[in-house]
Amino acid sequence: MKIFPTKFSGRTPPAWRCLLSPSFSDHLSTLSLSLSNGMPFFRRLPFLRFLPLLSFPSLIPRPFSQAHTFPLQNPQSSPLLQIPPLELTKPSHGGVELQFVTVDRICRLVSQSFDDGDQKLRSFRLDVTAEQAVGAVALLAEREGSMVALSFFHWAIVRPEFRHFMRFYITVASSLVGRGNLEKAQEVMRCMVTSFSEIGKLKEAVEMLFDMRSQGLPVSVHTLNLVLRIAVESGSIAYAEQLFEEMPVNGVFPNTCSFKTMIAAYCREGRVADVEKLLRAMDVRGFRVDNATCTLIVEAFCKKGCFGWVFALFEKMSEMGLAPNVINYTALINGLCKKGSVKQAFQVLEEMVGKGLKPNVYTHTSLIDGLCKIGWTERAFRLFLKLVRSDSYKPNVQTYTAMIAGYCKENKLNRAEMLLARMSEQGLVPNTNTYTSLIDGHAKEGNLDRAYELMDRMKREGCLPNVCTYNAVIDGLCKKGRAPEAYMMLQEGLNQGLQLDKFTYTILISEHCKRGQTARALKLFGRMVGAGCQPDIHTYTTLISAFCKQKRMDETERLFERCLGLELVPTRQTYTSMIGGYCRVGKASSALRVFEKMIQNGCLADSVTYAALISGLCKECRLEEARALYESMLDKGLVPCEVSRITLAYEYCKRDKSDVAISVLERLEKKQWIRTANILIRKLSSEAKVDAACLFFNKLLDEHGNVDRITYTAFVNACYDNNRFSVASNLSERISKGTVGFCTENDVAVT
Structure with missing residues (x-):
């Protein structure tokens, strides 16, 4: 793009300086904008020979960072910072403009609407x-003041044709800066940041934000x-972190x-380590959380x-005069319950009540869920x-859901169903988690018909x-050996x-592994990874267990x-x-x-x-090592x-x-010893080891x-088969004398 020479100086003046300079403003009211062949024009004035290309000045050095954290593609002439040349319109033979809608007319209409009380136009x-x-917003700022210009600005940016037009924001902000209204100029820049973030151009907006410093608009901490x-909120944590760290560098x-x-x-x-670091920095500056x-x-x-x-943080907050409230304590109680530290959670509850804080329904729900x-x-x-x-609080949907899930976990499905009916009586509507808990409970018990009924009911509501709902039903179907039906259910969900x-x-990989279909399991595993679903340790354990059973240790x-x-x-x-697996293939050392x-x-x-190891060592005749493990x-x-x-x-x-075998079993409890002795006697007798x-x-x-x-x-x-008649005779004699009695298998079974 050419830079046309100007009669006034040897360089091209910045666009906003032309628009806001007193000499230009005196004549701006006489200008009217028209369109001809899709290009903007100004009516020629006698005092102008040339109109320079309006462009933003080259970026001035700034201490944002040595390497320009937010670099433009070409700092000397960025497309975002350039304004196309404005040409002058030629009057027609009758002196009538080629365009009927002029900037002047726009300004008069806006000003009239504003004066009539229609500030939002x-x-x-x-x-x-x-x-x-x-052109209109610059003229409004010059003629009518900041408030009228801002009224037109807010009218314009809700419209798609202006919302992402950066030069419009820059013109408004520059006009406000020229009138000394920096606060409203900052407001305009914040609107620009919001608008351009909607189309993924946050960084470009931030770059322009810093460039405006050369026009007298400092960067505001509120804008940053x-x-x-x-x-x-958009997930650009690294960018936010970089901007935060360089804030002091930019003043x-x-x-x-x-x-x-x-x-x-x-x-x-x-x-959490970074959170702790920021909290220390806040403490140094005297800021409070x-x-x-x-x-x-x-x-x-x-x-x-x-x-x-967390306990230390609570103490620190109390020392600073900001005591933890009910929500803070509830968050701690909920965290303790999720980790299984329910007893400690109740201790926190006592501390909370001791400080005069009354637990709410969310506090009770966390404790119920933990129990x-x-x-x-x-x-x-x-x-x-x-x-x-x-009288203060009543159970909500989450409370009922926690209680229903607890009963389902203990297979007390009748009580869970009773609570579901109670919810309806209280006017509470079960949510997806409520139904999923019940469906999971019935599916685990094999009550798949009821699981289907609940699934249909939740859809009707x-x-x-x-x-999670589909997982519960699919898992129940697989455990019942109804894998084809499980795949049909899965297809319905997909x-x-x-x-x-x-x-x-x-679930599906486990089902294939149970059937010995490791090839299909691996194929499904590959599809899982390809879909961007990262397998966890349980997925790997399922596959490892299947390959070990098949002795495929490689x-x-x-x-x-x-x-x-x-x-x-x-895991274990x-x-x-x-x-x-190693013991099965005779590799006890591995x-x-x-x-x-x-x-x-x-x-x-x-x-x-231990049983797997002991069995493997015994197969390799390493009895002493096996006994040591035992x-x-x-x-x-x-x-x-x-x-x-x-x-x-x-x-x-x-x-x-x-004798060594007897000594090995001496440390067992009585029932365990009797059970083991009976089995050993039968096995040894069957092998003629009388x-x-x-x-x-x-x-x-x-x-x-x-x-x-x-x-x-x-x-x-x-004894009879091996000609040990005397041993059998002595035993029969002891029984006939009543010194030995008989008992059933259940009497010696280990419970």
Whole structure:
């Protein structure tokens, strides 16, 4: 674009200086804008030979940053900062303008409407082009003052043809600056930021915001706070963070609102360390956190389990004269309940009441939900009844939902249904979570017909099922072996726009794994990742367990390494599946390495984990290592499962070390010992190991005095089959004398 020479100086004057200079303003009222061939024109005046191209001045250096945080494509001549040349109109032969709608006429109509009391220009019906709007607003500011110009400005920016026309905003702000009305000019710039953020051009608007400093409009902290808020709400946290950090460099110092906006952003992302850093900075400046921001902080820190820090924050707030309110305490109570620390939550409740604060329905709902989650539904129901009888608060939909979910979790579906009916009587409308809790409860119990009824009912009431609702039904169908029906249900949801989540995929992957269809499970896993749904540790554990059962340890190891690469934390089931898989293929040493890694990572092994290891070591004849693990398990207070007890004792008996086998079982409880002895006697008798069976049989008679009939029959038959008639005769004699009695299997079964 050419820069035309001017008679007045050797450089092109800025656009707004031309519009606002006194010499130009004197003649501006005589100008009228018209359109010819789609280009704006001014009527030629005798004193003008040339009209220069109107363009913004080159960007002046500013201390925003050494590298220009918000660079323009070409700082010397940016398309956003240029105004097309304004040419002069030529009068017709009769002296009549080619365009009937002139800037002057627009200004007269706007001024008339404003004087008539129509400050929002509701009666203004004239069609105005973008170029006319620019000329009119500058002329209005010069003739009628800031308020009339602003009235026209607000009328224009609600219209799409002006809302995203940056030169219009710049002209208005520059005109207001020229009249010394900086406050209204800042208001215009805030409108510009809001408008351009709607079309994804927040950064361009902010760049222009800083450029306006060269025209005498300093950057306002309130305007930058608006930019921060918009950036945070749109998810541009990194941009907001950069702008916040460079505020002092640009001569704008963050205020309380700036800090609170960034704290809210960090809380949303769970960046508690950054929140703590900002709070210290606020403390240094003497700023205080309000109760609303405190609630966000409490929720963020509770999700991370940093409850001690929250208590310290409450103390700090009290010292600063801003005591935590009911909402702050409720947020803490809710966080504690979600983490299962219900007892501590009630202690916080007592502290809250002791300070004269009265818990509301949300406080009680959090406590009810916490009690239900740990299985204390009866205590939760007592608290629920207290709320029902209260004159201040009544249970809301969330309270009923928490109670219904608690009963469904304990399979008390009749009580859950009763509460659903009670909700309707109270005029409360169940929401999606309410119905989903009930549907999940019935689906887990196999009551799929009732689950379908509830799903139809919620649709009739305008309550659309969500992905959790579909997951509950699909899981119930899969557990009932009705996988085709589950896929039909899934297709129905997809047709209605359902977005599958990681739980949906995990349910389907688990179903294929149970059927041994690992190839289809892997294909579904790939589709899950391709859809942008990140698998969690439970998804990986499902696949690892399936491959371990098929003794495909190479695939298992790859999945396990991938799991660790994603920084997922393996669970007890993950490690146990790996250990069991290695033991199945005769790699007990590899299983022991996984076990050691499990202990190092703080994951506690259970009796199933130990059983897998002991079984694997026994298969490889490493009995002493197996016994050491067995004793270690007992030392930790774990109860050995039946497989562990029998496997270890039997392996010693096979090697004619029956005395060692008896000593291994000595630390068991009486019922467990009797149960194990009976099974061992039957097994040893079936393998003609009469001496070992006799040792356990005599100890059983001596210490218990009763014998199971099945065990007795098996032992006596083994004695006759192996010509041990004297042993069978002695046993029969003891029974005939009444020193030994018979008992049923249930009498010795472990409960």
